[in-house]
Amino acid sequence: MKNCTLCKIQVREYAARGLCWACYSKGRRQGKWAIRYDNKPVTLERLDLAWMAGFFDGEGSISLSVHTQPKNRIQVQIQITNSIKATLEPFSKYFSGNINKHYRKNPKELPQYKWSLQSAKKSYEFLNRFMPYFRAKADVAELAIKALEIQLNHKPRKGFGYTDDQIEFFKETKQNIIRLNKCS
Ligand SMILES: [Zn+2]
Numbered sequence: 001m002k003n004c005t006l007c008k009i010q011v012r013e014y015a016a017r018g019l020c021w022a023c024y025s026k027g028r029r030q031g032k033w034a035i036r037y038d039n040k041p042v043t044l045e046r047l048d049l050a051w052m053a054g055f056f057d058g059e060g061s062i063s064l065s066v067h068t069q070p071k072n073r074i075q076v077q078i079q080i081t082n083s084i085k086a087t088l089e090p091f092s093k094y095f096s097g098n099i100n101k102h103y104r105k106n107p108k109e110l111p112q113y114k115w116s117l118q119s120a121k122k123s124y125e126f127l128n129r130f131m132p133y134f135r136a137k138a139d140v141a142e143l144a145i146k147a148l149e150i151q152l153n154h155k156p157r158k159g160f161g162y163t164d165d166q167i168e169f170f171k172e173t174k175q176n177i178i179r180l181n182k183c184s
Helices: 021-029 044-059 089-095 120-133 138-153 164-183
Strands: 060-067 073-082 098-102 112-117
Touching: 021 120, 021 138, 044 060, 044 073, 044 089, 044 120, 060 138, 060 164, 073 120, 073 138, 089 098, 089 112, 089 120, 112 120, 120 138, 138 164
Parallel strands: none
Antiparallel strands: 060 073, 073 112, 098 112
16 A cells, blocks of 8 residues: 555555645645656557547536445546537547437437446546646546545445545535536
C-alpha cells in the first residue's frame, strides 16, 4: 500500500511526485508544478484521448450515489449524453461501458445517446487517466477519486460494511459534488 508523502492518506496509485490527487491538484492550482507532458510521439490514439478529455470536461457528468438500504453501498456514475452517437464511440472503444439510445417524449426532439461506465475500477482508471487535463471537472473528479479509493480499498468482511466515518464522508462528498456540479 502506498501513502501520500504530504498528507499520508492511503492511495492506490500516486497522482505524481509521490502525492495523492488532492495534494497534487492543490499544488498544481498553486502553480507549484506544471502538468508533466511527455515527449512521446503524437499518435492517433493519443489525439483521440486528448479530444476525449476535453469533450468529457465540457459535456460529461460525474455524480455519486450513496445507499444505506438494504446495505451500505456507493456508486460513482460517469456518463455523457449526446444526440450524436459518434461523439460517444471513442469512450466505449477505449474504456468499454455501454451506449444506450433514449427516445424523447417530444417526437420532434432528436433521440439521445448515453454512454456510461458501471464498474468502480474502470471509473477510477478513467478519472485518473484524464485528471491532469480536466479544467471544469477537476474538483469534482478529485472528490470522486477519493470516494473510489475508499470503495476499491474496502474489503467487506461478512457482516461488516463501511465505517460510520466512511459513510459520513460519502454523504458529505455527494453533497459537495452536487454543489460543484451546479457551479459549472
Ligand atoms: Zn496527499
